[in-house]
Amino acid sequence: MRRTVRSIVTALALGFALYFAARGIWWIVQPTAPLLMVSAIGLYLATALTTVLAGAAHSVRMPSGPAVLAFVTSLAVPSLVSLSLPWHERDAPFATWYIGAIGLLAVVCIVRRRLLCGWLMLAALIVAASLYMGLGEAFTLGLVGSITWVVVAQLLVLFWDRAVRDTERLADIQQAVSAWNATQEVRQRERRVRAQLALAVAGPVLTRTVAARGDLTAQERFDARLAEGTLRDELRGAALLNEAVRSAISDARRRGTSVTVFDEGGMDGLDEVRAEEIRDELAAVLERARSNRVIIRAGRDDRVAVTVVGRAAGGAHDDDAVDLWHEIRRAAE
Structure with a gap:
C-alpha cells in the first residue's frame, strides 16, 4: 500500500x-x-x-x-x-x-x-x-x-x-499491553501450578487432620512438617526448584536435616539451560550434605548464583559450626 x-x-x-x-x-x-x-x-x-x-x-x-x-x-x-x-x-x-x-x-x-x-x-x-x-x-x-x-x-x-x-507510539503501547497480558497469563499459570501443588502436598495432610480432629500420630505429624516445609520452599524459592532438588530436599528432611530456602533474585537473568544446570548441581550438593541444618540462598551477586551453607550442631563458635560451604557460579566454569 x-x-x-x-x-x-x-x-x-x-x-x-x-x-x-x-x-x-x-x-x-x-x-x-x-x-x-x-x-x-x-x-x-x-x-x-x-x-x-x-x-x-x-x-x-x-x-x-x-x-x-x-x-x-x-x-x-x-x-x-x-x-x-x-x-x-x-x-x-x-x-x-x-x-x-x-x-x-x-x-x-x-x-x-x-x-x-x-x-x-x-x-x-x-x-x-x-x-x-x-x-x-x-x-x-x-x-x-x-x-x-x-x-x-x-x-x-x-x-x-x-x-x-x-x-508508532500506539504500536509501542500495544506491544507493551501485549507483553503485560502475556506476563499476567504466565503468572496466572504459575499461580495455578502452585495451587495445584499445594493441594497435592497439603491436601491429604489437612484431610487426615480434620478427620482425626487433630489427634495425629507421630508419623502423621512428621508428614505434616514435611508438607509445611515443601510449601514454604515453593513460596520462597520456586526458581531454585526442579524435581531433583525437591526430591533431595525431601530426603534431607527425612534424615532429620532442617532445610531453609531463600531466593533473592540470584537466578534472574540466567538462560534456562544454565538455570537447569545450577539446579542439578544444587540437587547433587544436597544429596551429599549431612549437616544438621542446611541454608540455600540465591542472592543478587555478579559471580555467585546460589550459596549452600551447612551447619553442624554443637559447635563452640559459629565458624566452627559451618561444615558445608558450596558456591554455584552464575557462569559455567
Whole structure:
C-alpha cells in the first residue's frame, strides 16, 4: 500500500513537471534568445527528474546534492526564461510557466523533507518574479498558487509526520499491553501450578487432620512438617526448584536435616539451560550434605548464583559450626 501511494505521488510530480515544460516549449512569440529558453526547460526537466527519483527507493529524505541542484535551478530558470524574451512579453502565458514549475520543485523538496530548501526556493521565486514582471502581476499570473502549494505541502508533511509518530507510539503501547497480558497469563499459570501443588502436598495432610480432629500420630505429624516445609520452599524459592532438588530436599528432611530456602533474585537473568544446570548441581550438593541444618540462598551477586551453607550442631563458635560451604557460579566454569 505504501509503495503504491509513493508511485502515484511520483507519477503526479513527473506529470506536472512535463506539463510545465510543455507550456514553456509552446511559445507563441519567438524568443529573442531561444537557446536560453531551451536551456531553462532542459535544466528544469533534469532537476525535476533528479529531485523526484534520487534516493527515493531508500529514504523519503532527499540527498543533499539534488536539494542544492533544485535551489540553483530556482535561481537560474526564472532569469533564463525572462532574459530570453523582450520585456513586454514576459507576462505571456508561455513565459510564466516557471512560476508553477519552481513552485512544484519547492513542493517536492518539502515532501522529501528538505523544508529549508523548499522555502528558500519559494522566496527566490517571489523575488525573481517581482523583479521581472512586478509583484502584483506575479501574484495575478500564478504566484499565489505556488505559495498555496508550498504552504499546503508543509502542513501535510507536519500532519503526516505527527500521524506516523502517533502510530508508532500506539504500536509501542500495544506491544507493551501485549507483553503485560502475556506476563499476567504466565503468572496466572504459575499461580495455578502452585495451587495445584499445594493441594497435592497439603491436601491429604489437612484431610487426615480434620478427620482425626487433630489427634495425629507421630508419623502423621512428621508428614505434616514435611508438607509445611515443601510449601514454604515453593513460596520462597520456586526458581531454585526442579524435581531433583525437591526430591533431595525431601530426603534431607527425612534424615532429620532442617532445610531453609531463600531466593533473592540470584537466578534472574540466567538462560534456562544454565538455570537447569545450577539446579542439578544444587540437587547433587544436597544429596551429599549431612549437616544438621542446611541454608540455600540465591542472592543478587555478579559471580555467585546460589550459596549452600551447612551447619553442624554443637559447635563452640559459629565458624566452627559451618561444615558445608558450596558456591554455584552464575557462569559455567
